[in-house]
Amino acid sequence: MDVPLWGCLMFYSRYFIPTIKETPSDAEVISHQLMLRAGMIRKLASGIYNYLPLGLRSIRKFENIVREEMNKADAIEMLMPSVQPAELWQESGRWAFYGKELLRFKDRKDAEFCMGPTHEEVITDMVRREIKSYRQMPLNFYQIQTKFRDEIRPRFGLMRGREFIMKDAYSFDVDSHAADLSYNKMFNAYMRIFERCGLNFRAVEADTGSIGGSSSHEFMVLADSGEDAIVSCDACRYAANVEKAESPLFSAVSSATIEPLQKVLTPEMKTIADVASFLKIAVDKTIKTLVYVSDAGELAMALLRGDHELNELKLKNHLGWDEIQMATEEQILACTGSPVGFLGPIGLKQDIPVIADRVVQGMTNVVLGANEVDQHYINANRGRDFEVSGFVDIRTVEAGDACPRCDSGKLEMWRGIEVGHVFKLGTKYSKALNATYLDANGREQIVFMGCYGIGIGRTVAAAIEQNHDENGIIFPIAIAPFHCSVVAVNTKDAGVMAAAEEIYFCLEKLGVEVLFDDRDERPGIKFKDNDLIGIPLRIVVGSKGLAEGKVEMKIRSTGEVKLLVLEEVATTIKQLIDAALVHPE
RNA sequence: CGGUGAGUAGCGCAGCCUGGUAGCGCACCUGCCUUGGGAGCAGGGGGUCGCUGGUUCGAUUCCAGUCUCACCGACCA
Numbered sequence: 338m339d340v341p342l343w344g345c346l347m348f349y350s351r352y353f354i355p356t357i358k359e360t361p362s363d364a365e366v367i368s369h370q371l372m373l374r375a376g377m378i379r380k381l382a383s384g385i386y387n388y389l390p391l392g393l394r395s396i397r398k399f400e401n402i403v404r405e406e407m408n409k410a411d412a413i414e415m416l417m418p419s420v421q422p423a424e425l426w427q428e429s430g431r432w433a434f435y436g437k438e439l440l441r442f443k444d445r446k447d448a449e450f451c452m453g454p455t456h457e458e459v460i461t462d463m464v465r466r467e468i469k470s471y472r473q474m475p476l477n478f479y480q481i482q483t484k485f486r487d488e489i490r491p492r493f494g495l496m497r498g499r500e501f502i503m504k505d506a507y508s509f510d511v512d513s514h515a516a517d518l519s520y521n522k523m524f525n526a527y528m529r530i531f532e533r534c535g536l537n538f539r540a541v542e543a544d545t546g547s548i549g550g551s552s553s554h555e556f557m558v559l560a561d562s563g564e565d566a567i568v569s570c571d572a573c574r575y576a577a578n579v580e581k582a583e584s585p586l587f588s589a590v591s592s593a594t595i596e597p598l599q600k601v602l603t604p605e606m607k608t609i610a611d612v613a614s615f616l617k618i619a620v621d622k623t624i625k626t627l628v629y630v631s632d633a634g635e636l637a638m639a640l641l642r643g644d645h646e647l648n649e650l651k652l653k654n655h656l657g658w659d660e661i662q663m664a665t666e667e668q669i670l671a672c673t674g675s676p677v678g679f680l681g682p683i684g685l686k687q688d689i690p691v692i693a694d695r696v697v698q699g700m701t702n703v704v705l706g707a708n709e710v711d712q713h714y715i716n717a718n719r720g721r722d723f724e725v726s727g728f729v730d731i732r733t734v735e736a737g738d739a740c741p742r743c744d745s746g747k748l749e750m751w752r753g754i755e756v757g758h759v760f761k762l763g764t765k766y767s768k769a770l771n772a773t774y775l776d777a778n779g780r781e782q783i784v785f786m787g788c789y790g791i792g793i794g795r796t797v798a799a800a801i802e803q804n805h806d807e808n809g810i811i812f813p814i815a816i817a818p819f820h821c822s823v824v825a826v827n828t829k830d831a832g833v834m835a836a837a838e839e840i841y842f843c844l845e846k847l848g849v850e851v852l853f854d855d856r857d858e859r860p861g862i863k864f865k866d867n868d869l870i871g872i873p874l875r876i877v878v879g880s881k882g883l884a885e886g887k888v889e890m891k892i893r894s895t896g897e898v899k900l901l902v903l904e905e906v907a908t909t910i911k912q913l914i915d916a917a918l919v920h921p922e
Numbered sequence: 923c924g925g926u927g928a929g930u931a932g933c934g935c936a937g938c939c940u941g942g943u944a945g946c947g948c949a950c951c952u953g954c955c956u957u958g959g960g961a962g963c964a965g966g967g968g969g970u971c972g973c974u975g976g977u978u979c980g981a982u983u984c985c986a987g988u989c990u991c992a993c994c995g996a997c998c999a
Contacts, residue, residue, distance in 0.1 A: 358948070358960065359934055363992050383991070437923095438997065455999090489923080489997060503999050546998070555999095564998090649996095662996080758999065792999030827957050861959035868959090879958060889958090 347819070347845075349854040353390050356866050366562045368801040369494030371810050375870045377818075384491025384499035388794075391870060394818035395797050396502065400481050402533050402815060403504050403791055410526040412477040412506050417459045419483055423449035425458040429769045434659075440487045452485035455548070457766045457788060460507045464784065465772035471511045474774070474784075475519055479506035481793065493562075495794035496754065502793040509784050511776065513763065516785035520761050523789045527556055527757050530791070534800055535813035539751070541567045542577040543758065544650055548788065550762040556791075557753030558799040567753045568734055572746030580650045582748070584732050585739040586695060596702050596716035603713045607678030609643040612713055616704060620644045624697060624705040624717075626680035628669050628689075632660035636672055640682060640693040640725065641732055642700065648733040652692060655729050673708045681706035682723040683714060693725040694732045754799040755792075762786040801871075804894075810871025811894050814917045819852040821910055822872045824864070826879035828857045836903065837878040840888070843907035849914060868893065873917075874910060876901075 355376040364370040372378045377392030388396060404414065423441070426432035432439075440452040453459065460478060468474065481504045491499050508519035524540070531538045536558050543555040555578055557567050569576035577583070606612045613620045623643030629652060630636050637656055639647055653661040666677065672687040673680050682691050682705070702716040719725060740746030766772070767784040776782050797816060804811040814820060821844060825837035834855070841853040852872065854863050860879075867875050877889040887900045890909070901909055 357933070362928095362934070365993075436997085484999080486998070490993095490995090492993085497998075501999070505999085548998095660996085755999065790999045795999060824958095829957075857957095859957055859959085859961065861957090861961080864959045866960085877958075881958080 347852045349852060350856045352852070354866070354870060355389070356869055358865075364494065366493045366496065366802065367805055368496065368562075368798040371801055371805060371869070371871075372494055372798065375810055377870075378495060380494075384488060384497070386495060386498060386500075386794075391818045392797075395812070395816050396793055398818070399534065399793055399797055399816045400502075400504070403481065403530055403793070406526045406530045406533075407479050407504070407506060410477070410522045411475075412479045412508075412523075412526075414480065415478050416480050416482060417453070417456050419453050419485065420450050421453045421456075421459055423451060425462055425770075426451060429458050429461075429766055431458070438486050438488065440485055454484055454486040455788075455790070456480070456482075456505055457507065457548070457762070457786075458770065461766045461770045461772050461786070464507075464509055465767075465770055468509065468772070468774055468784065471774055471776050471782075475508065475510045475515055477506055477508040477519060477523075479504060479789075493798070495798040497564075498794065501795065504791040504793060506789040508787040508789070509767075509772075510787075511774070511782065511785065513785055516761060516763075516787055520759060520787045523759050523787065524554060527759065527789070527791070531556060531558070531756065531796075534796065534815050535804075536756075536796075536800060537803060538756070539567060539569055539576050539753065541569070541753070542575075542581050544578065544581045544654070545760055548758075548760050548762070550760040550765055550788075553758060553760040555753075555755050556757035556759075557751075558756050558796070558803060559751050560754050560799060560802040561752050562802055563752035563754040565753045565755055567751050568736070568738075568748040569751065570740040570743060570746035571749055573740060573743035575740055575742040575746070579734060579750070580648065582734040583741040584695070584730050584734050585741050593701050595718055595721070598717055598722050599715050600707055600712055601715055602711060603679075604711045606711070606713070612704060613643065616713070616715065618704060622700075622703055624681070624700065624703045626682065626706055628664040628672065628680065629661050630664040630668055631656065631658040632662075633658070636664060636668060636687070636689045638672075638680075638682060638685075638689055638691045639731055640691060640697050640705075642694065642696050643704075645694065645696065646733040646735075648731055651729070651731045655692065655731065656690070675706065675708040676710060679706040679708060679710060679712055681708055681714065681717070682725065683717065684708050690726040691724070692731060693719075693728050695728045695730050696732065697725070698728045754795065754802065756796040756799050757789075757791045759789045760787060762788055805871075808865070809869035812871040812873060814873045814914065817871065817873050818850075819872050820850045820914045821874040821876065822852045822854055822867050823876045823878065824854040824860075824867060826860050826863075826877060828855060830880050832883060833878050833880055836883055836888070837876075840876060840878065840903075840906050844910060847907055847911045849907075849911055874913065876906060876910070 357374045360370050361373050364373055376389055379387045381387055443449055484503045485500050488499050491497055510516040510519055538558045540554050540556050543553045545553045566579040568582045603612055606615045609623050609625055613623055620643045625641045625643050627639045639652055649661050674686045701718055704713055704715050705717050707714050736750035738748045764783045767786055772784045773781045800813055801810050823837050823841045825833050827833055844851040873893050875891045882888050886903050890899045890901050
């Protein structure tokens, strides 16, 4: 579907692009700074923004790319309300589980409502009412709609707002196999969407978080300012969020002779590094002991090789806890009898689960805390000296780790911005809301679901994060607010204005999205503004060039400058844009 | 919610320590000048100094409280 983006003349002097010369002090990341400076957005409240005309144009253009690819992938557009009744959320169980991020309020009759942070409940409710037969599936509904999440800490402009535009899609299938096909279709559509925007991104395996479900992939735009750490294998296709990334299996079991257990004095040696250097042993011969507590107050101990880091999410998922936190000094003292710094699994005061990282399985004659102030054990061995509840992958992977999926690869680490996330939901919501259908045998079955999100504003911000220089934004042409600008150097020069106007109208006639900078400003101001707002192509019409029948074309991304004869300008620009907008197949 | 810092003109900041009712740069308005990289000159408009209370003859300044915002941790498109 083509949504018309403009219905009036795009004369800069009559349009509205309030640019700012100085960098606003409260904008931390470059995309936030540039979107403010370029007059794309303005803040209304914490995490809540006005989309100014220029910003809205970029957003609409990205929405249309998403729309095209969703439609191509057989998803059907609809629109759901932002205000949702509490009952649905109570039915799915998320009214209690979702927490403060869900903005709740009451209407005049005291009935409870919330602002929709996501729409699994609403869509599943619709589907359970309308879908009766296996013949009606597969189905996939999507919408592009404003969401509200009362984030604890909104930041980085559109990157993490409380109110934000999201494309969310929900697929419904007869069984898990069919649901996988729907998932793959969406996955491929996502690949095309971000490719069309010219983004450098990775699809990575991810944790499902509060949405739930069996598995998921995140689409990560690579950027140093990204809030997520991801790893990818340099040899195979494996890539994952560090939260989720599996650590490689160390199978080697030490064959060293088992030495007798010995307690040693380690005064004031509280960190692994201190203990290792004090005892003159390698850090990887030590075991690090951590104690965690759940929201329900349950305690658990985690054992890791001294130089490894715990992945709290892995531990939390393994224990089946809703929340996880490091235990307090008091809790630790109560269960081990020792302050932090000398903890270990030997001689615990309370019976708590002891979860060891898989790497610990192969370690012998290790150093660990003795649960006494200033005391450590050396030559501790599992089986003889202590037991564990299980060996589980609970460590955080590091750059340079061996790939968990192939023989030769090493993991590389990146920072990424999560712009899309696809989930296999299974029957989590359909079961809770009793969304069923009759199969070919007339038997009632539960619907299988998937859900698929793209942060619209966040993707535009991520594109800027990845495409800018010291002069401002360098928009990928697919989501640039305009393809081309025409700058009249001196508006008092009738010849210059006439020629510039002529070029403007020719371009517009050819369907080029063009902005005519007709402002009565000095050239420097116009050049600076045009660079800042990141329009890919710029035509400059000046009296000197005009005397020879020529104008200048500058390509924003490369800085390349070409002189074009007047007659060729419009067609040359048109060709360049068409070539740049070719879709990948 | 915890930790840190900040609220003075549209934006960026100074003044506060040592109380006497506010200033600078940019932006804005008028005029002149200027027109290939945010020019120059002259004139001008705009502030209940976040809010509430206290101390004081007098508070932007000192004290207490409160609100808001930003940054660092858990959440997430």
